[in-house]
Amino acid sequence: xxxxxxxxxxxxxxxxxxxxxxxxxxxxxxxxxxxxxxxxxxxxxxxxxxxxxxxxxxxxxxxxxxxxxxxxxxxxxxxxxxxxxxxxxxxxxxxxxxxxxxxxxxxxxxxxxxxxxxxxxxxxxxxxxxxxxxxxxxxxxxxxxxxxxxxxxxxxxxxxxxxxxxxxxxxxxxxxxxxxxxxxxxxxxxxxxxxxxxxx
Amino acid sequence: xxxxxxxxxxxxxxxxxxxxxxxxxxxxxxxxxxxxxxxxxxxxxxxxxxxxxxxxxxxxxxxxxxxxxxxxxxxxxxxxxxxxxxxxxxxxxxxxxxxxxxxxxxxxxxxxxxxxxxxxxxxxxxxxxxxxxxxxxxxxxxxxxxxxxxxxxxxxxxxxxxxxxxxxxxxxxxxxxxxxxxxxxxxxxxxxxxxxxxxxxxxxxxxxxxxxxxxxxxxxxxxxxxxxxxxxxxxxxxxxxxxxxxxxxxxxxxxxxxxxxxxxxxxxxxxxxxxxxxxxxxxxxxxxxxxxxxxxxxxxxxxxxxxxxxxxxxxxxxxxxxxxxxxxxxxxxxxxxxxxxxxxxxxxxxxxxxxxxxxxxxxxxxxxxxxxxxxxxxxxxxxxxxxxxxxxxxxxxxxxxxxxxxxxxxxxxxxxxxxxxxxxxxxxxxxxxxxxxxxxxxxxxxxxxxxxxxxxxxxxxxxxxxxxxxxxxxxxxxxxxxxxxxxxxxxxxxxxxxxxxxxxxxxxxxxxxxxxxxxxxxxxxxxxxxxxxxxxxxxxxxxxxxxxxxxxxxxxxxxxxxxxxxxxxxxxxxxxxxxxxxxxxxxxxxxxxxxxxxxxxxxxxxxxxxxxxxxxxxxxxxxxxxxxxx
Numbered sequence: 001x002x003x004x005x006x007x008x009x010x011x012x013x014x015x016x017x018x019x020x021x022x023x024x025x026x027x028x029x030x031x032x033x034x035x036x037x038x039x040x041x042x043x044x045x046x047x048x049x050x051x052x053x054x055x056x057x058x059x060x061x062x063x064x065x066x067x068x069x070x071x072x073x074x075x076x077x078x079x080x081x082x083x084x085x086x087x088x089x090x091x092x093x094x095x096x097x098x099x100x101x102x103x104x105x106x107x108x109x110x111x112x113x114x115x116x117x118x119x120x121x122x123x124x125x126x127x128x129x130x131x132x133x134x135x136x137x138x139x140x141x142x143x144x145x146x147x148x149x150x151x152x153x154x155x156x157x158x159x160x161x162x163x164x165x166x167x168x169x170x171x172x173x174x175x176x177x178x179x180x181x182x183x184x185x186x187x188x189x190x191x192x193x194x195x196x197x198x199x200x
Numbered sequence: 201x202x203x204x205x206x207x208x209x210x211x212x213x214x215x216x217x218x219x220x221x222x223x224x225x226x227x228x229x230x231x232x233x234x235x236x237x238x239x240x241x242x243x244x245x246x247x248x249x250x251x252x253x254x255x256x257x258x259x260x261x262x263x264x265x266x267x268x269x270x271x272x273x274x275x276x277x278x279x280x281x282x283x284x285x286x287x288x289x290x291x292x293x294x295x296x297x298x299x300x301x302x303x304x305x306x307x308x309x310x311x312x313x314x315x316x317x318x319x320x321x322x323x324x325x326x327x328x329x330x331x332x333x334x335x336x337x338x339x340x341x342x343x344x345x346x347x348x349x350x351x352x353x354x355x356x357x358x359x360x361x362x363x364x365x366x367x368x369x370x371x372x373x374x375x376x377x378x379x380x381x382x383x384x385x386x387x388x389x390x391x392x393x394x395x396x397x398x399x400x401x402x403x404x405x406x407x408x409x410x411x412x413x414x415x416x417x418x419x420x421x422x423x424x425x426x427x428x429x430x431x432x433x434x435x436x437x438x439x440x441x442x443x444x445x446x447x448x449x450x451x452x453x454x455x456x457x458x459x460x461x462x463x464x465x466x467x468x469x470x471x472x473x474x475x476x477x478x479x480x481x482x483x484x485x486x487x488x489x490x491x492x493x494x495x496x497x498x499x500x501x502x503x504x505x506x507x508x509x510x511x512x513x514x515x516x517x518x519x520x521x522x523x524x525x526x527x528x529x530x531x532x533x534x535x536x537x538x539x540x541x542x543x544x545x546x547x548x549x550x551x552x553x554x555x556x557x558x559x560x561x562x563x564x565x566x567x568x569x570x571x572x573x574x575x576x577x578x579x580x581x582x583x584x585x586x587x588x589x590x591x592x593x594x595x596x597x598x599x600x601x602x603x604x605x606x607x608x609x610x611x612x613x614x615x616x617x618x619x620x621x622x623x624x625x626x627x628x629x630x631x632x633x634x635x636x637x638x639x640x641x642x643x644x645x646x647x648x649x650x651x652x653x654x655x656x657x658x659x660x661x662x663x664x665x666x667x668x669x670x671x672x673x674x675x676x677x678x679x680x681x682x683x684x685x686x687x688x689x690x691x692x693x694x695x696x697x698x699x700x701x702x703x704x705x706x707x708x709x710x711x712x713x714x715x716x717x718x719x720x721x722x723x724x725x726x727x728x729x730x731x732x733x734x735x736x737x738x739x740x741x742x743x744x745x746x747x748x749x750x751x752x753x754x755x756x757x758x759x760x761x762x763x764x765x766x767x768x769x770x771x772x773x774x775x776x777x778x779x780x781x782x783x784x785x786x787x788x789x790x791x792x793x794x795x796x797x798x799x800x801x802x803x804x805x806x807x808x809x810x811x812x813x814x815x816x817x818x819x820x821x822x823x824x825x826x827x828x829x830x
Contacts, residue, residue: 001240038301
């Protein structure tokens with residue numbers, strides 16, 4: 001009977017050791033996941049600022065750009081779809097597809113903004129408009145902050161993904177459905193820089 | 201009773217708790233052993249002798265050893281595990297209960313109100329700004345604070361608290377939480393959680409065993425046994441938990457009133473709790489029930505099981521004339537502009553608050569103020585915050601501009617030096633540009649507002665990724681190096697910033713005090729006292745007098761302490777502080793007391809003396825409120 005008891009003791013101890021390891025690895029993954037989700041929240045804050053600035057920008061430009069309605073409408077449409085995509089991603093930054101959609105929508109938005117600014121170059125009255133200058137400066141500042149927040153997010157995603165893929169925590173990751181996180185990469189290489197606004 | 205004494209009491213309570221816990225473990229082991237013995241007897245009929253009589257054996261050394269070893273191992277390892285998990289900071293508890301962080305940049309007016317209240321209190325008490333969490337799904341009015349040191353504090357409030365409490369009442373509640381932080385209750389609470397989890401583990405294992413199947417399987421019976429024994433253990437542990445936390449609640453209420461000078465605020469909050477309740481829905485609330493401001497669980501019939509004193513009693517302590525009626529709750533509407541960034545509320549009686557240059561102060565006034573901020577400090581903090589340029593506060597709240605702001609504060613007023621400093625920052629030109637822009641704004645900043653502004657940047661800086669923080673640290677060191685030895689403020693700034701952020705990014709191993717006697721640290725004390733003496737005095741005689749006053753406070757029978765005029769050197773001070781940081785709290789108290797004596801030798805506290813004292817206090821984890829005129 002004693003041997004059964006000893007065996008029982010050993011089983012309990014071994015089971016406990018395994019359980020503790022699994023809990024530790026699981027909690028580590030959860031904490032890394034929370035970290036990159038929190039980092040996305042920082043991007044979210046800055047993106048929302050950006051989306052709030054754009055309608056003002058379009059309103060200010062509308063009076064001057066009577067014949068460029070197409071460009072203006074394109075900007076508004078891109079802004080709306082980016083805003084929706086961002087709202088969805090902010091709810092669950094762990095969803096790789098949602099992140100891909102945001103990066104795509106953001107790239108489209110940056111592209112259409114670029115086209116708008118190219119058009120604005122040809123209208124000196126609009127370029128000199130004080131409100132326009134202020135809005136464009138704020139837009140640049142916001143895009144800088146997005147870039148900074150994006151860098152922080154990508155750093156945290158890298159750490160999480162590495163932990164998710166290395167042995168032995170990858171076993172835990174797979175058993176508990178820890179999906180790979182998506183990096184926030186700006187797709188078109190020429191859009192990598194913040195939209196530069198110069199009036200010289 | 202001062203800050204250090206209260207911490208000592210908290211520590212003693214922890215020890216008492218551990219004794220009770222040991223008793224609970226022994227009791228559990230005995231119960232399991234007796235149960236196991238009983239089962240074995242029942243199982244095997246091994247004691248049936250030739251006549252068919254059953255002899256029950258009650259003492260079997262082998263079984264006893266095995267049972268006790270395994271049980272103790274299970275309890276201790278799971279307790280240690282839980283405690284190490286919790287040692288990663290207060291955020292763990294907040295996230296466990298489903299809290300989400302409140303961004304300092306929030307547009308929500310009620311959240312803004314909370315952030316302002318918390319920032320004022322942090323400046324007033326000299327602690328870092330805690331991380332803020334919100335339990336948005338909870339409608340009851342409740343809050344809690346968690347964390348190991350003042351450096352990694354977290355304060356969490358429920359949605360109900362934000363919705364139903366006025367600014368004064370919110371201030372009372374947050375003051376209560378800050379008192380918990382300053383009293384060192386948090387360590388005790390976290391240890392409690394770990395210990396109870398250990399005993400709980402037994403019931404968990406029991407439950408698992410109970411569900412195993414199989415013929416002639418003894419495991420379910422064992423499981424039942426573990427379940428029963430574990431439950432009894434948990435029952436006793438909860439009793440202990442409740443007894444300890446009830447006492448702390450009254451203390452925190454009293455300290456909050458001392459802090460805000462407004463018993464009506466806290467009393468009002470408690471009266472509203474009477475009506476709207478403070479229940480927390482989350483199932484994990486049980487584990488953290490002793491952390492909360494008001495009772496988070498349904499009132500148990502037995503008051504000795506409750507983690508908080510009865511609500512009525514608490515209200516009567518604060519408001520002896522209470523008519524017994526609770527206040528009905530309704531959502532508070534927020535006035536626009538009252539609490540937008542840059543608190544515009546005018547504090548009462550702020551007229552007489554002086555600038556720091558040459559402040560008259562008595563040394564006896566410094567030490568008792570550690571960890572015990574009063575309403576005057578709160579007024580001072582409100583006053584300071586209203587004087588800081590709104591765009592600087594805005595910059596402090598956003599991560600990228602917070603980085604730029606810290607660099608800006610480190611930039612030298614000398615243009616050539618500044619240029620080379622900015623060159624060092626060219627790895628990120630956008631931030632360098634922003635730093636230059638903010639530099640011109642900081643030139644108008646009152647000198648007494650500089651360190652509080654730094655305090656405000658810390659929450660935003662916590663959002664940096666690990667890689668970004670490494671870059672930030674490098675940049676700070678490199679521009680600080682260009683500042684030259686003369687800039688005491690820059691030294692204090694970078695020390696405080698790095699010290700408050702490092703634990704978040706590189707969690708330190710649990711620090712056990714290395715020094716319990718002051719003798720090995722006397723050379724470091726000499727360095728510190730000499731530096732402080734040289735900071736405030738110019739005449740060699742005056743310096744010597746100041747030094748001696750401080751040295752008298754330390755136990756130095758062999759006269760090891762010698763004035764060292766070269767000690768006013770930042771690297772020496774740094775090394776001395778790092779070593780002193782490993783001392784036991786009582787020693788830290790004595791050292792700070794000695795420094796305070798030296799500072800007050802001429803009866804006046806100069807700006808650089810104040811800054812140096814603040815850096816010393818911050819490194820040694822003793823929160824000093826701002827210095828006020830006597």
